[in-house]
Amino acid sequence: MPAISFQSVSKIYPSARGGPLKALDGVTFDIEDGEFFGLLGPNGAGKTTLISILAGLARPSAGRVTVHGFDVQADYAQARRQLGVVPQELVFDPFFNVREALRIQSGYFGVKNNDAWIDELLASLGLTDKADANMRQLSGGMKRRVLVAQALVHKPRVIVLDEPTAGVDVELRQTLWQFIARLNKEGHTVLLTTHYLEEAEALCGRIAMLKAGRVVALERTSELLKAASSNVLRFKLDGALPSEFEDRARVTGRIVQLPAHDAHEIEQYLSVIRRAGLRVEDVEIRKADLEDVFLDVMSEKGVKVAA
Amino acid sequence: MTGWQTLLYKEVLRFWKVGFQTVAAPVLTAVLYMLIFGHVLQDHVKVYDTVSYTAFLVPGLVMMSVLQNAFANSSSSLVQSKIMGSLVFVLLTPLSHWGWFLAYVGSAVVRGLAVGVGVFVVTAWFGQPGFAAPLWIVVFAVLGAGILGALGVIAGLWAEKFDQMAAFQNFIIMPMTFLSGVFYSIHSLPPFWQQVSHLNPFFYMIDGFRYGFFGASDVSPWLSLSIVLSALVVVSAIAVHLLRIGYKIRG
Numbered sequence: 001m002p003a004i005s006f007q008s009v010s011k012i013y014p015s016a017r018g019g020p021l022k023a024l025d026g027v028t029f030d031i032e033d034g035e036f037f038g039l040l041g042p043n044g045a046g047k048t049t050l051i052s053i054l055a056g057l058a059r060p061s062a063g064r065v066t067v068h069g070f071d072v073q074a075d076y077a078q079a080r081r082q083l084g085v086v087p088q089e090l091v092f093d094p095f096f097n098v099r100e101a102l103r104i105q106s107g108y109f110g111v112k113n114n115d116a117w118i119d120e121l122l123a124s125l126g127l128t129d130k131a132d133a134n135m136r137q138l139s140g141g142m143k144r145r146v147l148v149a150q151a152l153v154h155k156p157r158v159i160v161l162d163e164p165t166a167g168v169d170v171e172l173r174q175t176l177w178q179f180i181a182r183l184n185k186e187g188h189t190v191l192l193t194t195h196y197l198e199e200a201e202a203l204c205g206r207i208a209m210l211k212a213g214r215v216v217a218l219e220r221t222s223e224l225l226k227a228a229s230s231n232v233l234r235f236k237l238d239g240a241l242p243s244e245f246e247d248r249a250r251v252t253g254r255i256v257q258l259p260a261h262d263a264h265e266i267e268q269y270l271s272v273i274r275r276a277g278l279r280v281e282d283v284e285i286r287k288a289d290l291e292d293v294f295l296d297v298m299s300e301k302g303v304k305v306a307a
Numbered sequence: 308m309t310g311w312q313t314l315l316y317k318e319v320l321r322f323w324k325v326g327f328q329t330v331a332a333p334v335l336t337a338v339l340y341m342l343i344f345g346h347v348l349q350d351h352v353k354v355y356d357t358v359s360y361t362a363f364l365v366p367g368l369v370m371m372s373v374l375q376n377a378f379a380n381s382s383s384s385l386v387q388s389k390i391m392g393s394l395v396f397v398l399l400t401p402l403s404h405w406g407w408f409l410a411y412v413g414s415a416v417v418r419g420l421a422v423g424v425g426v427f428v429v430t431a432w433f434g435q436p437g438f439a440a441p442l443w444i445v446v447f448a449v450l451g452a453g454i455l456g457a458l459g460v461i462a463g464l465w466a467e468k469f470d471q472m473a474a475f476q477n478f479i480i481m482p483m484t485f486l487s488g489v490f491y492s493i494h495s496l497p498p499f500w501q502q503v504s505h506l507n508p509f510f511y512m513i514d515g516f517r518y519g520f521f522g523a524s525d526v527s528p529w530l531s532l533s534i535v536l537s538a539l540v541v542v543s544a545i546a547v548h549l550l551r552i553g554y555k556i557r558g
Contacts, residue, residue, distance in 0.1 A: 059553075091393050105400075
């Protein structure tokens with residue numbers, strides 16, 4: 001039985017302007033027990049909507065979602081016991097300190113005498129010395145850690161992290177990923193959405209990409225990387241990009257990156273630049289990464305590996 | 308503690324931690340009413356022929372405080388946590404709509420009664436009203452607080468900003484409590500306004516509550532009880548329904 005099963009999930013929001021907005025359009029895929037799964041997509045692709053439906057924060061317009069076989073609508077109590085959700089927004093209850101917040105969250109799930117696990121969570125997330133601090137006094141990064149602890153306080157089998165490292169410093173990212181990776185090794189299923197594609201590449205065994213509410217790629221991370229053009233030519237340019245490159249180049253300020261399959265293609269690129277009278281610096285050739293795949297899939301030029 | 312008991316405990320803790328604002332302030336307000344109205348009207352008004360005006364005023368002020376604070380508790384907690392986003396911690400739990408209802412209304416009743424006891428203790432010093440039928444006092448206090456707690460749940464779910472909440476409170480709850488006979492016996496009103504007062508369910512809450520102190524009231528306490536119970540059933544049914552469908556809290 002899959003840990004999470006999305007079955008033809010659609011979500012339509014009525015919108016004031018124009019017609020209704022289709023946030024999700026027949027999303028179907030399963031996440032197996034114990035997987036570390038990445039859900040990627042540009043802003044507005046429907047990632048958070050999909051997670052909200054999974055968590056019971058929103059209802060699907062059509063389709064159904066199950067968590068370890070429990071329907072998130074009909075069997076919501078059982079489904080939610082299996083789920084630990086770290087919300088994207090940095091929210092907190094200003095009335096309580098960290099330990100109170102965690103005890104109360106345990107209590108909602110009917111978990112009694114949970115202090116040993118709460119202490120372990122605090123220690124693993126570097127929060128032990130903040131246990132008695134009021135939530136208002138914590139920095140953004142610390143609040144984020146508490147959100148993670150709150151999501152895990154009832155020992156859920158499935159952990160859902162919605163952009164957990166957005167705006168978070170390097171140290172916390174390290175702590176967080178070590179801890180989540182450990183939980184994954186211990187058998188917890190992890191569903192992650194992130195903007196940091198290197199995180200998804202490093203952590204996720206399998207990846208789904210959403211675009212405009214549809215699954216446009218669903219593959220093992222290694223297969224996705226293989227499907228991409230094998231190499232990337234990267235250099236700095238001191239002038240305007242030649243128009244020949246516009247449809248395939250990835251430009252970040254002066255840095256230009258071009259997909260390259262072989263030496264011949266690289267020679268061609270360089271000769272175009274030479275003829276345009278431009279100078280290049282810091283030329284390097286690197287392996288394609290998930291970001292290249294992502295851009296490929298999102299621009300619909302790449303191979304479609306849809307479900 | 309089970310899930311809903313934890314939510315009830317959290318909701319009580321929430322208002323208790325800001326007790327100056329949620330308990331002490333309404334008690335002080337009631338004392339000010341007592342001082343001013345008691346001073347002005349003490350020698351001019353007699354109610355039920357024998358009861359002094361200050362003694363008459365005590366139960367009215369107590370019940371008004373119970374009702375307003377019960378409403379304020381559930382409504383402000385919901386609106387605040389909706390706007391802050393912290394309601395998500397409860398939305399993610401397996402708590403049923405009945406659990407939500409019991410916790411939010413239960414904590415509203417606790418706050419209403421805490422304020423009510425406080426108001427009674429300080430205002431009774433000005434004029435002892437007596438305890439003719441104490442059981443009625445408890446019954447009407449709990450039912451009244453329950454109705455307003457459930458109304459607070461409805462208002463808290465409906466309101467999307469503090470402004471709407473304030474409108475609900477100032478344009479509906481305040482006039483209905485003030486015009487329910489807190490400060491006067493409706494027998495002192497012209498016949499038309501007596502009839503209008505009989506349409507206000509808040510009137511029966513306060514009239515029945517007052518019966519517990521004086522053994523006398525404008526209408527029979529049994530009539531008040533049946534109307535108050537009906538109101539509780541209707542308001543609770545609406546609140547539970549809205550919680551079940553996740554009105555304005557689940558997209």
